[in-house]
Structures are given as structure tokens and as C-alpha cells.
Amino acid sequence: MEIEIATIGGYEEVGRQMTAVRAGDDVVIFDMGLNLSKVLIHDNVETERMHSLDLIDMGAIPDDRVMSELEGDVKAIVPTHGHLDHIGAISKLAHRYDAPIVASPFTIELVKGQIEGEEKFGVDNELVKMSGGESMEIGNGLELEFVHVTHSIIDAINPVLHTPEGAIVYGLDKRLDHNPVLEDPIDMQRFREIGREGEGVLAYIEDTTNAQKKGRTPSESVARTHLKDALQSMEDYDGGIVATTFSSHISRVSSLVEFAKEIGRQPILLGRSMEHYSGAAERMGYVDFPDDLGMFGHRKSVDRAFKRIMNEGKDRFLPVVTGHQGEPRAMLTRMARGETPYELESGDKVVFSARVIPEPTNVGQRYQAEKLLGMQGARIYDEIHVSGHLNQEGHYQMLQALNPKHVIPAHQEMEGYAPYVNLAESEGYKVGRDLHITRNGNRIQLVE
Numbered sequence: 001m002e003i004e005i006a007t008i009g010g011y012e013e014v015g016r017q018m019t020a021v022r023a024g025d026d027v028v029i030f031d032m033g034l035n036l037s038k039v040l041i042h043d044n045v046e047t048e049r050m051h052s053l054d055l056i057d058m059g060a061i062p063d064d065r066v067m068s069e070l071e072g073d074v075k076a077i078v079p080t081h082g083h084l085d086h087i088g089a090i091s092k093l094a095h096r097y098d099a100p101i102v103a104s105p106f107t108i109e110l111v112k113g114q115i116e117g118e119e120k121f122g123v124d125n126e127l128v129k130m131s132g133g134e135s136m137e138i139g140n141g142l143e144l145e146f147v148h149v150t151h152s153i154i155d156a157i158n159p160v161l162h163t164p165e166g167a168i169v170y171g172l173d174k175r176l177d178h179n180p181v182l183e184d185p186i187d188m189q190r191f192r193e194i195g196r197e198g199e200g201v202l203a204y205i206e207d208t209t210n211a212q213k214k215g216r217t218p219s220e221s222v223a224r225t226h227l228k229d230a231l232q233s234m235e236d237y238d239g240g241i242v243a244t245t246f247s248s249h250i251s252r253v254s255s256l257v258e259f260a261k262e263i264g265r266q267p268i269l270l271g272r273s274m275e276h277y278s279g280a281a282e283r284m285g286y287v288d289f290p291d292d293l294g295m296f297g298h299r300k301s302v303d304r305a306f307k308r309i310m311n312e313g314k315d316r317f318l319p320v321v322t323g324h325q326g327e328p329r330a331m332l333t334r335m336a337r338g339e340t341p342y343e344l345e346s347g348d349k350v351v352f353s354a355r356v357i358p359e360p361t362n363v364g365q366r367y368q369a370e371k372l373l374g375m376q377g378a379r380i381y382d383e384i385h386v387s388g389h390l391n392q393e394g395h396y397q398m399l400q401a402l403n404p405k406h407v408i409p410a411h412q413e414m415e416g417y418a419p420y421v422n423l424a425e426s427e428g429y430k431v432g433r434d435l436h437i438t439r440n441g442n443r444i445q446l447v448e
């Protein structure tokens, strides 16, 4: 059976991930993501109303025109998890394919939100839920399996396409977490089985975001302990404490809520995306928040919540807000500019349970937000966080477990591939032979 892989997006940047695998006459698409930084750099761009081709020209969504060169029918579109760089282009591209969207239940819920917010295209692909540990027959003699992985969002999976020529393992995004906070540990046993059974692994597409980092990515439970320690150290502070983190990081939000209670404060989630992600996770039973947890997204209800906090006393609350990257329109930035009823005073604490995404726009915005907070006397607690991506030892362990014939590094800029190349070559792979450094829009023929 002919096997071909089209590396469509996310091979020259972190963002707008999209890959297609053709096995015989059948094609499966993995991820359809957005490169948010290409959108944010323009002021006031409303992507909801924009046409796909304009977004492709901006570099915001994958250029899927290479799909016309693949001789096969698309059988499924498979987003791996709910981050925007993996699902954010579904509302712009999926309607061009007569295929269902197959994903884990939480990811499907977030995909639904994307489709509902779309104003230009009607996307009516069937939405099919499949959880980690499950599989389905697909196309002609193929099987699609989801392996449960751990990442900075719940319900992440790595899809595996089983073909007569071996398995194609699509490895974006994950860290090897054996002590996660809200869900099961990563299913390493299944990866080891896949590496040994049948024809073995024909190709492994890898998330190389952190390939330059030595050692092992710590578990989410480490971030949780760090967070607990930081908040306990503020136990006797009688002023304002504000925290911010990734809205989609339900495990982290849940730890913040829990430790706020422990130090005698009422947690409250503020900001549109806070309400969106945490609301979905709670509705679907992934997290059990306290009954009295307030979640407010709309500007007016947020401002009402802030007024209530100022009236009843800042020492009784712990607002968890959007704005960990200093995004100009996010809640924390508005607070820093004095645009909300919440008044920061000298000595108030601001907890960043996040790291700055190393991208010039983020770095600049975050610098500005921190300066503004500092001018009001806020004390900054930074980087109470662990990454959602593998470091070098995780990459090594995955190569050991899967023993793939071909390796295709992804989720990286061109200059960022060198550390992964060094690691893979020390394991016997060779660039140009079985280690494929590629670009967006290329096709790699693995079996002719």
C-alpha cells in the first residue's frame, strides 16, 4: 500500500498545525490549526468574517491547497486536542472536505464552539466523539486509534493510523506525565505495544517544541505543589491577590480554585475565555468546581463582580483572570491600566501561573503589562508553571518506545530543529534518509 505524508502547516512555525496521511486511496487529516500570532499582529482583525484564502495569505491558517495533489479521499479530520493551534482553522477549512471530525469529547466541545462562532462559512461536518484507548475502522483496511496522552489541556490524544505497512503515530502535543492532576497518566504502555506489534511503527511525527531543553518535563503535580506553596505564603496578606493562567488549562484553574479556598478566599473566574473553557469542562463533568464558584465572561458582569469584590473586601476573594501573556484586551491588562473597578494597591500580589510564550509580540505585551502592574505597587510571582511539551529525555523515551522507521519533526521553526536532529541522529537516524526535516506544503512518500 502506498503511504504518503503531506506536511501542510506547523512545520516552519509553532502554530497552524496540519498534516495529511494518505494510505492507499484513503486520506486522514491530523489537526487544522491557527497561528494566532499572525492574527494578533494586525490590530482589530476579526477572523470570524474572513475568507480562508486571505487567512492563508496572512500565514494564519494552513495552506491546504497541497491537498489537491493527494490522490485519495479524505475519510476523517482528527484534531488531537483543543488548543487553537490545532483546532483554530477547522471553521475555515473543514467544510471543503466531505469527512467527519473525529476527536475526544472535550475537544469536540471546543470544536463546536469554533464552528458556532464562524460567520463566513457553514461548517456541517459530522462530529464524532472517540476517547483515548478507543479505535475505529476507517477507509479500506485501516484503523484509527487514540492513545491517551497528557498535555496542558485535558482529554488530549495522539492518533495512530494502523496501515498494512505499519503504524503512523501522530505525536503532537504531549509531555510524559505520570502524575497529572485531573486525569489518567500518559498511556506509555500502549506506545510500547504499538512499537512492538505487527509491522511496528512506519513513521512518527513528533512535537519538537522543547527539543532544546535538557532532562525531563516535570509533571503537572509539580506546578500544583509550587502553586500551593506560593499561595500559602500569602495566607496572612490582607490585600488583593490576583492570579492568571491559560484559560484552557483546566487542571491549573482547578488547582487555583482549590488553593484559593484553602487560604480562605473566594475564587472567581473572570474573562470570556475563562468562562468558555471552565464552563465546558464543568458541564461535561471533567472537573468538580465548588457550587458557589462564580464565572463571568461578559464585560458588564465582570465589572459587577469587581465592584462586589471592592465593596466586600479584596482580602476575601481571589480573582483568576485572563491575560497571562499581557494580551492588550485581556482582563489583567485592563486591571493594570486601571480600566476596571478593581483597584490595585501597593503590596498586592499578582500570580502568573504561566510562562511567557517566547515570541516577540508576547514578550513585548507581557513586559508592558508587568510594568503597569508594578507602577501600581503589585508584587509579581512569575513562572509558576510546567510546560505541556516533551524535553529531551521525553523525546528519547518516545523513540525507544516506538522504534519508528521514519521520524518527522514538527511544531517548530526551521532554526529550532537542530537539537532534535542531534538527538535523533545519536539514535541512528539520518537527515535525508529516515529523519525528515521538511517544510509546509511538502509531500513525503514513505512507501511507493
Ligand SMILES: [Zn+2]
Binding pocket: 081, 083, 151, 173, 388
Ligand atoms: Zn497544545
